[in-house]
Amino acid sequence: MLRVLHVGCAKERVVGRSELFPAGKWVETRLDIDPSVKPDVVASMTDMSPVPDASCHAVYSSHNLEHLFPHELQQALTEFLRVLDPGGFLFARVPDLQLASAAIAKGRADEPLYESANGPITPLDIVYGHRRSIAKGKVYMAHRNGFVFDSFGGALEAAGFVGIQVVREHYDLVGLGFKEFRRDTGPRLRQAVPKAAAPKAAAAL
Incomplete structure (x- = not known):
């Protein structure tokens, strides 16, 4: 195995x-x-x-x-x-990050791009981490690198x-x-x- x-x-x-x-x-x-x-x-x-x-x-x-x-x-x-x-x-x-940045440049920063198990994901979520989860105290969801x-x-x-x-x-x-x-x-x-x-x-x- x-x-x-x-x-x-x-x-x-x-x-x-x-x-x-x-x-x-x-x-x-x-x-x-x-x-x-x-x-x-x-x-x-x-x-x-x-x-x-x-x-x-x-x-x-x-x-x-x-x-x-x-x-x-x-x-x-x-x-x-x-x-x-x-x-x-x-x-x-x-x-x-390149695709997320392209969406942000088109004015879609807070527009959901797709659905995940944690809910809708926006370009800013891709950059910074899932903000709804972070707001609930799950700070480990923050992105520190890209x-x-x-x-x-x-x-x-x-x-x-x-x-x-x-x-x-x-x-x-x-x-x-x-x-x-x-x-x-x-x-x-x-x-x-x-x-x-x-x-x-x-x-x-």
Whole structure:
């Protein structure tokens, strides 16, 4: 069985909800800083010391990296790389600031762009974090960092990932990077990443 570390899992699971991580082939270790979501590992993505070196074949991170301060970003990506085995991969999703900025420039700053599990998402929510959730005291929903196409790929490269691909999907950037090398059986991103059964479970081939 292959192991995927689901970083910032909240209450979600990815195995069995994404074609990239089919049930029966993958087992999932859920990591979150919030013990109330009952993760397997309680830890910050900038210090995942409870997870041994080279113990995972994949790291899955959806809408987490934008919550870090810029100086923390490389700490987290270095941790992702550390826990991967040689040939293992990172599959990560972040908001696309370029598309959000384009909508703001058109005067659509507070116009809902799409619906999420937390309600409608506007361009300003993409930039600053989901403001309705933040107003309710969920300050961890604030965005402290942001990405455009080139900067996301550049951050993965700076951390030491190889075989990097970045594609746009809806209002997100989806990145794929490997540790040391890409296995022949390793996934590749499609130009358009299909939606999966759950909001945090995108897919690749």
